[in-house]
Amino acid sequence: MVKETTEVHGGDVTILTSAMTTVAPALPLQEHRLPLSNLDLLLPPIDVGVFFCYLHPAPTAAVLKEALAKVLVAYYPLAGEVVANADGEPEVLCSGRGVDFTEATTEDAELRELRLGMVDEGVEMLVPAKKAGVICVQVTKFRCGGAVVGCTFDHRVCDAYSFNMFLVAWAAASRGGSAPPAPSFRRSLVAPRDPSPRTHSTDALIDRLFSPLSSAPPPPPASVAATAVNRIYHIAAADVKALQARAGPGRTKLEAFTAHLWQLSSRAASEHQSLCCMGMVVDGRARMSPDGAMEAYFGNVLTITYGVIGAGDLRRRMALADVADDVHRWVREAATGDHFWGLVDWVEALRPKPAQARAYLGGTGGAEATSCIVSSGMGFPIAEADFGTGAPAFASYHFPWPAGAAYVMPMPSARGDGDWVVYVHAAPELVKVMEEEHSVFKALENSYVFG
Incomplete structure (x- = not known):
């Protein structure tokens, strides 16, 4: 069990990491590589985090993991990892390795006590640092029954618009509702033109x-x-x-x-x-x-x-x-x-x-x-x-x-x-x-x- 400590309203809050698992897609996947588009290649290797605060009753880790496994079938690149191709460019190895999922709890704090505005003091340890894969998730339970769901994703693979699509689909799967429209990974939608009718003004x-x-x-x-x-x-x-x-x-x-x-x-x-x-x-x-x-x-x-x-x-x-x-x-x-x-x-x-x-x-x-x-x-x-x-x-x-x-x-x-x-x-x-x-x-x- 791993302990981390942060200060909330002048007192220490201890976050206990009780379980770390990897959630794989619910259905098997034929391993293959998905090239990044030319617009993806403009992004440096940086990660973006997002977090949600839920009051009691909050979603449980078990429900989140079960729904995540289901939604990763459609969003299979998120269960892969970024690797280099022969030219040294990044691309996604769609291997089905899964998403790293951390379950954490607090010993002595309620959600209402978090200093959300002071991110470096109250939020930093609630959003996971991605060590491998394309995304990772952390669920932190508080004494009051509330929870924080934090996610981190590789910006080279998707933008906020895309990740929002995934979040909506994940939430729908958790509720048992109908699935939103499936995502498209068709790189032909953003393929270079042939020939390239580039204008002087656009180049400038x-x-x-x-x-x-x-x-x-x-x-x-x-x-x-x-x-x-x-x-x-x-x-x-x-x-x-x-x-x-x-x-x-x-x-x-x-x-x-x-x-x-x-x-x-x-x-x-x-x-x-x-x-x-x-x-x-x-x-x-x-x-x-x-x-x-x-x-x-x-x-x-x-x-x-x-x-x-x-x-x-x-x-x-x-x-x-x-x-x-x-x-x-x-x-x-x-x-x-x-x-x-x-x-x-x-x-x-x-x-x-x-x-x-x-x-x-x-x-x-x-x-x-x-x-x-x-x-x-x-x-x-x-x-x-x-x-x-x-x-x-x-x-x-x-x-x-x-x-x-x-x-x-x-x-x-x-x-x-x-x-x-x-x-x-x-x-x-x-x-x-x-x-x-x-x-x-x-x-x-x-x-x-x-x-």
Whole structure:
């Protein structure tokens, strides 16, 4: 039995790992390899976590494991592992090895005592660190009868849209309900065009957003890796609407939020950082296939677009509406079918050399720029994450990624009232500015989550 300890409200909470098993698909699988698509190959080897908090009565490990075995029949790549092919590129070995599943308990804590907003103190040990395979799961039971279900997945194999499909199917299997539509792993849906009708404008945009890598990307500065912190905040629905109104007509809530965060980033910039880079992850499914053919596609269909503005301009001269106009412009440039198809072709011409998104490194600013990436989790299926005992009381992403840029992920609150929950991985300077700006980012108190 393994013991881990974390601090909750000034006291120690001991988490006991009582069982570690591997859940294999309920039906046997013929071993084979599934190549990653060109869009998958743009992702570095990073893992993404997500967790759900359930009050009593919470789903049991036995029910979760039985349903997981069933759903892995359709989602068989998740029961495999990522290996290298002859060219050194990653691909999925669909071996049916299964999903590592950890059962844990707490000796002395109730779920309501967790400091969910202070991720590094109250959540870190509830989301498993993946050691092998494509995904892993941990279920932690609390003295009150509540539980936390944490999952971690390899981002190279799927994006949040895809993992949401899996979560919905897993929950449906736990409830004994009818299975959702099966996922599609057809790489032909994102295959390179032949011949490749690439335009000059599309190539110029791709060259601005991505760059080839002759070797592995440099690690973030030691100071960034050592000091980055993780927080979860909530934003009232009225404050989200107010931001959107200030951003001007025709601007989405996410564009307004991103513009506001861009301005806050400028206030957190050091005297040596004259530029502020703000990026956004854009999904391309509807852009590549407007007829809906890619709705069930499982994999990454993402690009990362960005803009760079001088920190002084953001702080002193630009109104939120002006910043939102800039966000809208560079998002619109990348949110096209031409861009995504051109990106598929560009990676094909580059292979097997890897590439990276320039937004991770501050766009064109390098060390002179701050960098922050916004990835929308507004499609997160909280209400559908019912494993037979009801919807979760709280859910959030957990993504303490190793890059130097900040990463911010807004998603709907489990309360279903239009509020947002926002996961933040950022330098302390940016977190300080966000917490001083009380009109938007609110500390996540336990009373907000559990009443």
